[in-house]
Amino acid sequence: MTDPTNHRRRRSRLLTLGAVTGTLALTAAGVGVAQAAAAPPALSFRASTSAVTAERYEYEGTSWLSFDLGLHVVAGQDAFEIWAKRTGYDKPITAERVVTQNGKKKKVALPAGTVTDFWGLKDFTKITIVDEAGKPVTEYTTAFCGNAWTSARTRPDAPAANPYPTSCGGYNPFTLGQVWGVQAGWSANVPDQPVYDGTGPEFDLAPGKYTATATVNPAYQQMFGIPAASSTATVAVTVVDESRGGEAGLLAARKADTAREPSSAPPLEDEHALHAGQGDAARQVSSYLPEFRAPAKRPAGTLKAAPASGPKPDLRSLPAWGISLSEEEGRTFINFGATVWNAGTSPLLVDGFRRSGADSGLMDAYQYFFDAKGNQVGSKEAGTMEWDPREGHKHWHFTDFAQYNLLAADKALAVRSGKEAFCLANTDAVDFTIAGAKWRPENTSLETSCGADTVVAVREVLDIGNGDTYTQDRPGQSFEITDLPNGTYYIEVLANPDNKLAELSTSNNTALREVILGGTPDARTLVVPPVHGIDG
Numbered sequence: 001m002t003d004p005t006n007h008r009r010r011r012s013r014l015l016t017l018g019a020v021t022g023t024l025a026l027t028a029a030g031v032g033v034a035q036a037a038a039a040p041p042a043l044s045f046r047a048s049t050s051a052v053t054a055e056r057y058e059y060e061g062t063s064w065l066s067f068d069l070g071l072h073v074v075a076g077q078d079a080f081e082i083w084a085k086r087t088g089y090d091k092p093i094t095a096e097r098v099v100t101q102n103g104k105k106k107k108v109a110l111p112a113g114t115v116t117d118f119w120g121l122k123d124f125t126k127i128t129i130v131d132e133a134g135k136p137v138t139e140y141t142t143a144f145c146g147n148a149w150t151s152a153r154t155r156p157d158a159p160a161a162n163p164y165p166t167s168c169g170g171y172n173p174f175t176l177g178q179v180w181g182v183q184a185g186w187s188a189n190v191p192d193q194p195v196y197d198g199t200g201p202e203f204d205l206a207p208g209k210y211t212a213t214a215t216v217n218p219a220y221q222q223m224f225g226i227p228a229a230s231s232t233a234t235v236a237v238t239v240v241d242e243s244r245g246g247e248a249g250l251l252a253a254r255k256a257d258t259a260r261e262p263s264s265a266p267p268l269e270d271e272h273a274l275h276a277g278q279g280d281a282a283r284q285v286s287s288y289l290p291e292f293r294a295p296a297k298r299p300a301g302t303l304k305a306a307p308a309s310g311p312k313p314d315l316r317s318l319p320a321w322g323i324s325l326s327e328e329e330g331r332t333f334i335n336f337g338a339t340v341w342n343a344g345t346s347p348l349l350v351d352g353f354r355r356s357g358a359d360s361g362l363m364d365a366y367q368y369f370f371d372a373k374g375n376q377v378g379s380k381e382a383g384t385m386e387w388d389p390r391e392g393h394k395h396w397h398f399t400d401f402a403q404y405n406l407l408a409a410d411k412a413l414a415v416r417s418g419k420e421a422f423c424l425a426n427t428d429a430v431d432f433t434i435a436g437a438k439w440r441p442e443n444t445s446l447e448t449s450c451g452a453d454t455v456v457a458v459r460e461v462l463d464i465g466n467g468d469t470y471t472q473d474r475p476g477q478s479f480e481i482t483d484l485p486n487g488t489y490y491i492e493v494l495a496n497p498d499n500k501l502a503e504l505s506t507s508n509n510t511a512l513r514e515v516i517l518g519g520t521p522d523a524r525t526l527v528v529p530p531v532h533g534i535d536g
Contacts, residue, residue, distance in 0.1 A: 040076040040077060041076050041225055041226060041227055041230075042075070042076045042077075042078065042080065042224055042225040042226075043073055043074070043075060043076065043080055043182075043224045043225060043226050044073070044074045044076070044226065044227065044230055045071075045072075045073055045074075045190075045216050045226055045230060045231050045232075045233065046071075046072055046074065046230065046233060047069060047070050047071055047072070047214070047233035047234075047235050048070035048071075048072060049070050049235070050234070050235060050236060051235065051236040051237075051238070052068060052069060052070060052235055052236070052237055052238070053237075053238045053239075053240060054066060054067040054068070054205065054237055054238070054239045054240070055239075055240055055242045056204075056205070056206075056207060056239050056240065056241055056242065056243070057242050057243050058241075058243040059243065063202075063204055065202075065203065065204050065205060065239070067192070067193055067203070067205070067237075068192065069127075069192040069212055069214065069233075069235045069237070070235065071125070071189065071190035071192050071214055071233060072187040072188065072189055072190060073144065073146065073182060073187065073188050073190055074154050074182070074185075074186070074187045074188075075182040075183060075184050075185065075186055075188075076184065076185075077184060078099075078100045078184050079098075079164075079181055079182065079183050079184045080097075080146060080181055080182040080224070081097065081098035081164075081179070081180070081181040082095055082096070082097055082098075082110070082115075082121070082145070082146070082179070082180045082181065083095065083096045083097075083098065083107065083177070083178075083179055083433055084096075084115045084118060084177065084178045084179075084180070084433075085176060085177030085178070085431070085433045086176060086177070088532075089174070089531075089532030089533060089534055090532055090533050092112075092116075093115050093116060093117065093118070094109070094112075094115075095109070095110040095114055095115040096108060096109050096110060097110055110223070111223075117170055118168060118169055118170035118175045118178050119143045119145065119168050119170035119195070120143035120144045120145030120146075120168050120170070120180060121143055121144050121145065121220065122143055123141040123142075123143065123217055124141075124142060124143055124144035124190070124216065124217055124220055125141060125142045125144060125190055125191075125192075125214050125215065125216055125217065126139065126140075126141050126214070126215050126217065127139070127140055127141070127142065127192060127193075127212060127213070127214045127215075128212070128213045128215075129205070129210050129211070129212045129213075129237070130210065130211050130213075131208060131209070131210055132208060132209040132210070134211075137205070137210065138203075140193075140194045141217075142190065142191040142192065142193070142194065142195075143168075143191065144188075144190050144191065145168035145178075145180035146164065146180045146181050146182040146188045147164050147165045147166055147167055147168050147169075147180050147181065147188070148166065148167075148188045148189050149166045149167075150188075150189050151164075151182065151183070151186050151187060151188050151189075152186060152187055153185060153186055153187075154185055154186060154187050155185045157185065158183070158184060158185025158186055159183055159184060159185065159186075161183075162183040162186055162440075163181070163183065163439060163440065164179065164180065164181035164182070164183065164439060164440070165178075165179065165180075165429055165432065165439045165440060166440065167429070168180060169428065169429035169432070171428075172318070172321070172339060172428045172430065172467065172469065173321050173534050173535070173536030174318040174319060174321065174339070174430070174532075174534065174536070175428070175429070175430055175431070176430055176431040176433075177430075177431040177432055177433030177434065177465075178429060178432055178433070179432040179433060179437075179439060190214070192212075192214065205237070205239045206239065207239045207240060207241045208238075208239055209236070209237070209238050209239075210236075210237040210238075210239065211234060211235070211236055211237065212234070212235045212236075212237050213232065213233070213234050213235075214232065214233045214234075214235070215231060215232045216231040216232075218231075304377065304378040304379055305378055305380070306367070306369055306378045306379070306380045306502045307369055307371075307377055307378045310346075310369070310370075310371055310372070310377065311344070311345040311346035311369070311370060311371065311372060312344055312345060312346050312369065312502060312503050312504045313342045313344040313345075313346055313347065313348035313462070313464075313501070313503050313504070314342065314343045314344030314345075314503050314504040314505055314508070315340055315341070315342060315343075315344075315348065315462075315495040315496050315501065315503055315508075315509060316340070316341055316342075316343050316495065316508045316509070316511075317338075317339070317340050317402075317493040317494065317495045317508070317509055317510055317511035318338075318339040318340070318341065318430070318467065318493065318511055319491075319493070319511045319512070319513040319531045319532075320336040320337065320338055320404075320491040320493055320511070320513040321336070321337050321339070321513075321536045322335070322336060322337040322471065322536065323335065323336045323337075323491070323513070323515060323526070323528045324336075324526070325524060325525075325526045326473065326478070330482075331480055331482045332480070332481055332482045332524050333473075333478040333479060333480050333481065334406065334478055334479040334481055334491070334515065334526065335471070335472060335473040335478045336404075336471075336472050336478070336479075336491055336513075337469055337470070337471045337472070338402070338404055338469065338470055338472065338491075338493045339427075339428055339430070339467040339468065339469040339493070340401070340402050340462075340467060340468055340493065340495040341428065341430040341431075341462075341465075341466060341467030341468070342462045342463065342464055342465070342466060342467075343430075343431065343434065343464075343465075343508075344464060344503060344504050345435070345436060345464070345504070346369065346370055346436075346464070347370075347438070347461050347462065347463045347464060348367070348424070348461065348462040348501065348503075349367065349368045349370075349459065349460075349461050350365050350366065350367050350368075350382055350385075350398055350424070350459070350460050350461075350501075351365070351366050351368065351457060351458070351459050352364065352365045352366075352384075352385035352396055352398070352457060352458045352459075352460070353366070353456070353457050354455070354456045354457065361386055361387040362384055362385070362386055362387075363384060363385035363386070363396060363457070363458065364381070364384060364385075365381070365382045365383050365384055365385050365398060365399075365400070366379050366380065366381055366382055367379060367380050367381075367382040367501055367502060369502070380502060381500075382400060382500050382501055383398070383399055383400030383498070383500045384398075384399050384400070385397060385398050385399065385458065385460075386399055387453055389453070396423065396450050396455075396458045396460075397422055397423055397450075398422050398423070398424060398460055399422075400496070400497070400498055400500040400501065401422040401424065401468075401495070401496070401501075402422060402493065402494060402495050402496075402497065403416070403417070403492075403494045403497040404416070404417035404419060404472060404491070404492065404493060404494070405417065405491075405492040405494065406479040406481070406489055406490070406491060406492070407489060407490040407491075407492050407512070408487070408489060409487055409488040409489065409490075411490065414479075414484060414489060415479045415480060415481070415484070417472055417477055417478070417479060418477050419470060419472055419477040422468070422470065423450035423460065424450075424460035424461060424462050424468055425450070425460075425462075425468055426438070426441035426461075426462065426463050426466035426467075426468065427466075427467065427468055427469045428466065428467035428468070428469050429465065429466060429467075430465060430466065430467040431465050432465045433465075434464065434465050435464075436464040436465070437463075437464050437465030437466075438463035438464055438465060438466060439465075441461075441463045441466055479491075481517060481524070482521075484517060485517075486517045486518050486519070487516070487517060488514060488515075488516050488517075489514075489515050489516075489517060490512040490513065490514055490515070491512070491513045491515060492510060492511070492512055493510070493511045493513075494509060494510050495509040495510075496509055513528070513531055514528075514529050514531070515527070515528050516528075516529070
């Protein structure tokens with residue numbers, strides 16, 4: 001598992017407020033007029049408190065600011081819902097708002113320029129911070145999508161459940177479609193600090209007293225019917241120095257702040273990118289949720305054949321991303337992230353059944369199939385699962401899900417990744433706009449449904465619209481290129497490599513990403529050309 005102090009992969013959203021205000025105001029007039037007249041407001045903006053304390057930690061030149069202004073958006077009589085998607089990687093992202101008129105839902109296009117990435121509504125909030133003397137310290141804008149881990153009901157008669165995803169989903173550069181929303185009568189936290197883009201200093205404030213003023217972009221006030229009188233919140237901020245806790249205090253602060261990260265940020269990373277946890281048996285989703293509980297016994301007798309037609313998963317590979325070079329003990333490696341996602345009409349559901357023998361570290365895997373009503377209609381053998389006892393793993397890996405290869409310019413195999421077994425989990429919302437997409441999957445991290453060493457069976461699931469990302473950044477999984485000559489290579493992400501899984505199509509199982517090695521043996525260089533016009 002990587003150091004928990006590592007930052008999450010984020011992308012800059014520090015854009016100019018005036019630019020989007022001017023663009024949106026020209027065409028916003030007809031979008032939110034009906035909602036603006038409704039009571040309660042379609043959306044309201046508020047701060048939960050007028051004064052907060054921010055704790056600042058510093059240790060060996062590294063600082064961490066636990067900063068939370070308590071800003072929220074609350075949906076009114078109807079849910080606030082946005083669909084954002086692109087039809088291709090070379091196409092712009094378009095966004096539509098779902099509105100209810102005369103008891104019927106319909107989608108209304110948002111003005112061009114409202115959404116330019118999958119982090120949310122661009123420049124939703126402007127935040128200005130001044131010091132005790134009133135001198136400006138910083139000013140920036142933040143995006144807003146509504147999806148959040150910390151959403152909650154704000155009135156007793158609000159719906160009991162929130163159907164919307166828990167994060168915006170903008171960290172994978174090859175995302176295709178997102179759904180963002182705030183349930184009727186529920187709140188969603190508004191990001192209150194700039195997103196770190198990996199360059200320059202992070203957001204920080206010295207100990208002292210400040211005043212933060214947050215204002216919703218006037219274009220969004222008009223567009224979504226946010227009352228002008230309640231579109232600004234002022235919060236007194238006291239920053240206190242807690243550095244006396246040393247390294248332990250800094251780590252504790254970072255972990256505590258994880259719970260309130262902006263909804264656009266993914267969970268802390270470990271070996272399985274974007275998954276948290278170590279496979280702790282006490283937290284296994286498979287131990288208490290029926291949908292993730294495999295039968296105690298394998299299928300008896302002759303298996304029902306996989307149906308020739310009907311719902312099936314469709315595994316698709318995305319191009320490798322987050323590609324970099326690293327050095328370790330005189331060796332050079334290419335690190336990369338690889339995502340396989342399910343674009344089909346059924347979840348990929350694989351059950352593993354432990355072989356006889358108390359110490360058996362193998363399971364026999366079976367894929368199951370369902371009709372349009374969710375009834376199980378067939379199954380087939382699908383390889384094996386194996387127990388991985390290493391730290392950072394300690395769960396069951398499915399051995400027939402994907403394969404990663406580094407190909408030479410002529411597409412011949414140059415290096416194969418040692419990563420050949422996987423704990424399936426829904427780490428990335430690749431396209432939540434397709435039919436049947438699971439917006440709030442349960443198994444989103446390693447501790448969820450990959451099983452402890454005490455189980456006799458385990459179920460692993462990849463839901464519709466979701467992807468499973470692994471970051472290959474350690475020897476044995478990343479590609480060692482120490483002795484490879486300079487030149488052009490391709491990172492191949494290959495789903496279902498031995499065709500042991502039945503799916504709608506196998507024509508989209510492979511994705512290639514060009515990389516160019518250069519430099520000298522002591523100082524290798526790596527160039528990663530854009531693919532489909534996308535860097536990442």
